[in-house]
Amino acid sequence: MELFISQNIQESKLSLTVQLFANYLRATSRKMVNLTPLTKITQQSLQLAHLPLLIKSTSDAQGQEQPVHTANPSSIMLEIARSVYLEEVLFGKPDSLTRLEILSFIELSIRLSPSDLATMINDHLSMKMFLVGHSITTADIVALAHLLHHFNELADHEKFALPHVFRWIDHVQHLPGLLEQVQQHNLFVSFPDESNSQPPSKSQLKKLAKAQASKEKKVGGESKAPAEKKAEVQSQTTNASQSTEATNNEEKKEAPKQEKKPKQQQQTKKQPAKKAAEEAIPEISQMDFRVGKIVKVWVNPNSEKLYNEEVDIGNGEIRSIASGLQKLVPIQDMTDAMCIVLCNLKPRNLAGHVSHGMVLCAETPDRNTAELLQPPAGAQPGDLVTFEGYERRPPDALNPKKNPWDVVAEKIKIDENGVALFESIPWTVTGKGVVTSKVIKNGVIH
Template sequence: MNVDHLTTDILLQVVSEYVKKQLSLTINKITPFYADTAMTSQQAASAVLSMENGTTIEGTVSIAKYLLHQAGCTNLLGKTDCAAIEIVDWTNIFMTTTCMALKHDRKTALSQLNTLFSNRIFTVGTTLSLADLALFSVLYNTPFRISERFEIPNVFRHYDLIQHLVLAWKLESPLKLVEFDLNVPLVKPMVIAETSGKSTVKAATESTESAEKGSKSKSKDQSSAEHATTSEKTAIKAAKKASKADKTSAATPVSTNSALPDLSKLDIRIGTIVSVKRHPDAETLYVEEIDLGEATARVVVSGLVKYMSESALENRKVVVLCNLKPAKMRGIESQAMVLATTSSDGATVELLEPPAGSQNGDVCFFDGHKGTPEKQLNPKRKVWESIQPNFLTDTEFQAVYTTPDESKKVCVLKSDRGVCKVQSVAGGLIK
């Protein structure tokens, strides 16, 4: 096999060398892979694998999948069909969308990745996959700043884990190791003492050395501030300012619901799929046209090929999240998202079903949270991302949001005609 045009492809370097080392798969020619810049989606698509029989395979992801399949390395491609689909989808997203986003708006792209890995170690499931290697390859030449370690700790953690797993393979061409300083500076908690209506700030730090020697903190604010670090000085000033504000305004009780997401911001409506066809460039995706009672039907891209036939989707009424920011999926802009739930084992996917008698354009809302949705959700505020982890089906197969606070209040998704439900999946995450 000959692999050409791969000078910027870290992913194929890792995959091909892993395959050669572990299973002795013969690959005649591997051109250098090291890159000075992150690869573009055009470069990812231009990668070509030429085989001895004259046939070729194009595209980084397709080549990586082929090599792993040929070598029997299915552990990196998913243990179940559902996991395999999700791994390929994430791999494509990282190699194209994420790669371009890092070039155009690095801070936002890294922030979104940080949110993605806030509750997961690996991209899919509990083991290393091709998707993790893809993200590693995209970030390989991204310069990390020391100041970012507390802003995007989940990205740092994931990258550090994957780079050490790859380095443990002891590949023929060793990759550079990025050293992360994971030590958190020791800062003594600030204490605000209230005396006779006046606030005094007792905030001082003791270095490890002084703590060991049993040194005593100075009692006056001025002495403390003189020896405090920059962060402590800022904390002292902020506390004093807050204390001063307390004198001029009455204290306002903090609502227990203040940190809860505003469910009324989601624009969820009923629609009918009037057309469905396979995505021309993605074997796991459908391209649907959905009538939502608007002047024109919306184009929606969904990863439902594995679970439902085209005939099962056509003319079907669905529940649709309409105010996400449009996003391109393999070259086609998706203007909304069809809501569905997945069973805990990942084997079953069911679409949310509207109440009987629903009409296109009917508005859905969470019980007790009827309001005016935003025209388009601001991705930076992460409204949907804060709601989605607690949006599941209950034991009666109803779509419900359960508040993450102590009350655990259940809010059913409904329209004026009734409740939105699924056929048989209980406890399934809705997305």
């Protein structure tokens, strides 16, 4: 197999990922994989649109070998693991919950920013040595590759704020096959100095700034030639009398301006606030509601309330989601069911399962009966839910500190006809119809 990666791994985390993976399995030294780094110029001359790229030969129906190109990082690593007979060790058994969880972590590592990824898995690793199971898997290698640059840029006190992630990085980066690669690319994450476990105080920052300013002033003064200094002194002496008279005149002229200055400052302060208000996006416009289809569902083994689901949300994307519906919705009603999904919640760990979204339900006010919200007939996974009078402007992830979902949740309901409403506006799938509940009337939505 031929594996082409970007020569500049500082810019390509995916190339770094597959390189770490191949070397950890000794696939290159065993000559299972021929790894070739390419410059951008070479990549363009070979007309390779994406890197990393794996090319392997397979036999067609006539027995002739044909090259097969694979650019998906997960598929590349799966092929490498198979070549050294470690597929189940590093990916879990096919169709197992372990494999699903590993693939979920791979997806999150690629999609999330390094800071969000670090925060998310710091909580997950509080009682774990590895991300999935009791030994290293592909999930650990992929997450490590996406965090090495980030952790090398953190200050010591920032590393101390993520103790579980740092412990995990320190352990994984020392594993044989990974340590050599991490050191070779100057990505080894050093142990933080305990004396720097707290961020610098305001007074320390002021002292540092003052010392820096003094140093710059001193350097600037010393850089002047003696002749320049002498000329400067003479110039100051010659103009002293002129400047005194000019100063008196200027003070008279500037006196009225000083009275107006506070008003100008007030206007300047008001303008950003006014601009921010104009640019404020309504909470409902920030919701990324889509039609989904639950393609797989099972009981969470660590919870009496949660189902774990795989949900197709369109464009070939399968989301891992956990829903607290065990006691409200029978599992047979969840299987292969169409649903409505809030897709731009930040991923979080729920009872050992990574949940990246929310499946929405209609419920009676007493919360004793629930039903999945029903998309209109003909709706397909990925279809967007809209609200008349509001433009869809969802961010990639809702702000958890000031979560607009909390505001929207108080304004959504099921009316007496079973139609889902935001205030008095129906949830609509354009060209298909409105979102409804078959069973619940005058209910709430969660």
